[in-house]
Amino acid sequence: MLSIRLAWRNLWRNKRRTLITLLALAVNTAVLITTFALMDGYIENAVRYATDLLTGEAQIHANEYLEDHSLYKTIDNPDEIIAKAKSHGINASPRVYGFGLLSVGNKSAGVMFEGVNPELDKQAFTLHEHLQGDGRFVSNKADKGMVLGKKLAKTLNVKIGSEIIAVVQAADGSLGTDIYTVSGILKTAGEKLDRSTAICHIDDFRELFVMENAVHEIALNSFRGVELEEIKPLLGTTIDGLEFKTWRQLNPSLSQMVDMSHVGMGIFATIFFIVAGLGVMNTMLMATYDRIREFGILKAIGTSPMAIIRDILVEAMMMSVIAICIGFVLGLATSYYLSIHGIDMSGVGGDVTFAGIAFDPIWKAVIHPASFIEPMAMMCVISVLASIYPAVIAARLKPVEAMNHV
């Protein structure tokens, strides 16, 4: 194709100028791709931490339980729901909650007791791995072991092995009290968990609160094996009359952050597109200006304005495709490196929390092809759009004046 050869050779007439623009476009693309990969990694990490640690992808409660955390608003059919979830590959962990007091010597603190089924909870969540030092999670058999939040342990001034006294008002109105042993202390896991959570075996909890078989919450987690929107339909009628909430509803601030970061990425990309577009426009304007005489001759011998526009657009397209390919390889390589090694944020500010949830201080990128294709295609389109202006200028030149141009 003559048009292609013409564009290709024209592209390299001013090697330095073309190379500089090419490099700028390539770096632009690479930075965009890397940024997107980091943002995706950040979001995914935040969501993973928010869901996998203990919240789950969704939770089921009795109607209005979340409003007052009343001891008496329990789920009637937990085993049926758990079995149904399991049959679809969704892990489910039943939990019970109750307020009370923990005290050691002359120190005491108000806490939220949380009873878990350790076997099921370990399948569904990673909280059991989120322990300091040589602490252990709650044993599978109820043994009055307790796991405390980091700040709570500090407030009570306890270590692993310390004995603590729990005092609660039981479901039957009586005063429930028992002695527990600290089996583990959580690492930083967000303000609420750090300050006021005490986790014990569900059977120990039921004994303390005098609540045979009670379940307040079933937390579900498929580790993203099941789409968020599909979880509810899969549970079918087992959750009739109960409240079903996804993590997006349970943690609206995180949900909003995720949405906002997508908007942020869009704005960021737009700025990059504008910069890239201006770069291409400038280069093509200069290239056009250098060739005014030639365009005059071409028009004089009968080249239509459209053909001239096409020639210039082909040239711009070539430049941007080359640049974007280079940028793609660069960006992919950087993203890949960052997806393996990540950026260590611990030096920047210690514990990293995001919407109330603590997470991994190593910030890793995630490579989602879908996140790149669009900006790359967009970059290509922008480059071509940006060269329309110079192309139109060239196409509208008056042949005689253009030919007399030196």
Added chain:
Amino acid sequence: MDKIININNVIKDYGQGDVIVHALRGITLSLECGEFTSMAGPSGSGKSTLLNIIGGLDKPTTGSVEVDGRDVVSMSMAQLSHLRRNRIGFIFQNYSLIPVLTAYENAEYILVLQGVSAKKRNERIMDILKEVGLDGMENRFPRELSGGQQQRVAIARAIAPEPALVLADEPTANVDSKTGGALMDLMRKLNEEKGITFLLSTHEKIVMERARRLFVLKDGLIEFDGSPKEGINIA
């Protein structure tokens, strides 16, 4: 024979207000198909202006211009572009080739726009390049050719689309007289073999004496129109 160019009382003024230049003051002229005509005249007499108007690159201030039976004055840009692409070949003074295209590609460019098939393009261009004496040089870029050779490429480019008319503005001005003579012989040969009408502007005797008809412009008017033998002394 049909008239390829028919000009009636063409006036061209440049500029406005006090600084009007009267480039053409009333030109009436016609060329038959197949003519080989040169146009002489001192610098500033309006030769380029007239060629540009005939080629539809410029509009006359008043007057009518018909080329190939069509009224050029009222044509749109797109129509003019089409007319030039298909019916008119242009040869300019110098450096009119596209530097990044080879001799072959320069000649090919318009044929591509005309939609001529690759095979036909190849046949036609190889023939023409041979005819203009550039056998074996088809892959050279303009910078690898002498001035005379470059003008041969320009001639090849002008006639490759098989136009009815070739307009040449001082085609030999930048080559030595021997080369100029050879270029003229070539154009004369193409005129005779293919029947393409040529209209050339010039300052040079070698061009005038090879034409079959000569007219001389002076201050935007035709001062002489006749045989080169008589006119050459006036020009």
